Amino acid sequence: MNTQAQQPKELVAVRPPAGPARLRRRHRGLLWSFVLLVLLPSAAISIYLWIVAEDRYGSVTGFTVRQEETGGATEILGGLTALTGSSLSSDGDILYEFILSQTMVREVEARLGLRAHFAAQWRRDPLFALWPEASIEDLEWFWRRILRISYDQRSGLIEVQVVAYSPDMAQAIAGEVLRQSQEMINRLNERARADAMRYAETDLEEAVARLKTAREALTSFRTRTQIVDPAADIQGRMGVINNLQQQLAQALISYDILDQNTTANDPRKLQTAREIEVIRERIAREREGFASETAGVSGEDYPRLIAEYEALQVDREFAEETYRAALAALDVARAKASRQSRYLATYIEPTLAETSEYPDRLLIELLSGLFLVLSWAVMVLVYYAIRDRD
Secondary structure (H helix, E strand, C coil), X not given: CHHHHCCCCCCCCCCCCCCCCCCCHHHHHHHHHHHHHHHHXXXXXXXXXXXXCCCEEEEEEXXXXXXXXXXXXXXXXXXXXXHHCCXXXXXXXXXXXXXXXXXXXXXXXXXXXXXXXXXXXXXXXXXXXXXXXXXXXXXXXXXXXXXXXXXXXXCCEEEEEEEECCHHHHXXXXXXXXXXXXXXXXXXXXXXXXXXXXHHXXXXXXXXXXXXXXXXXXXXXXXXXXXXXHHHHHHHHHHHHXXXXXXXXXXXXXXXXXXXXXXXXXXXXHHHHHHHHHHHHXXXXXXXXXXCCCCCCCCCCHHHHHHHHHHHHHHHHHHHHHHHHHHHHHHHHHHHHCCCCEEEEEEECCCCCCCCCECCHHHHHHHHHHXXXXXXXXXXXXXXXXXXXX
């Protein structure tokens, strides 16, 4: 056991400590790639922005679509004024799309010459200027670069910012946008008024035709039956029956008096009895006339005549109510056509810039530098991922 304890222990080899870090070839490649992909493009962008790019000026205008407040007698007509216009939010949506449309671009180009103004700097500032051979589609695309529009659907406020190479041109473009927007609202007003008048006149024509038909049917009924008003005719017949009943009561009283004071063969008593019998027969015939199949002047029974007359009367009353409502709607449409129900309210007149704010050089430099650094970092990570896998 002592011999085993005296045996020498096995030596373990220890690596020498790591030396100082040295710049290797791959590190130089990363450095050169950073210079080529980040620093040089950033320097080129800065040179272009601060030396080559032309100053541009902005003009801001703000407006909203307003609707005239209506009240008084027009609101008592059962909400008929709601048929003559649309909601303000839809008007704002239409105006928003119109400002960005090719129609707006054509109007501004025809009045101010967008191509001539923005293509004048093409050779010096090709990144921000318009090329001279631009088509209307190209000009529409460029229009969205020089114009920024913000629209709040809840409040209906629209704010437009226009950029140009001179402050006067920027203000002129903003003013033209404002003018074209006002004309668009005027066209919407004209179309709404024309539609309201057309619909109201059409409804009135239909109501007049319906009323004419109802009155002609009632006149035909009166001509056929020779009865102006069955109700009044019935009241007359009831008056006859009431009169007969009064005569019957008087005859009965007279008969009772004669029965008490005369003999059975008294001629006056026999005459009174005959009169009572005749009155009763007449009352029975008059009552049968209300339900008899052959009663009435035209051979029709009164229940059918009354039912037909009441139906015609209801049709005429409904036609008259429709006619009055159509007249009221036409009056409302004319009243609204005589004034402008919607208009463009400008809360920011086109501004005139004193200093250039565009292009925003610092912001563009920061964003482009951040994009270049991130792109370079992604490429480096991809390179090392592929290298470590190999």
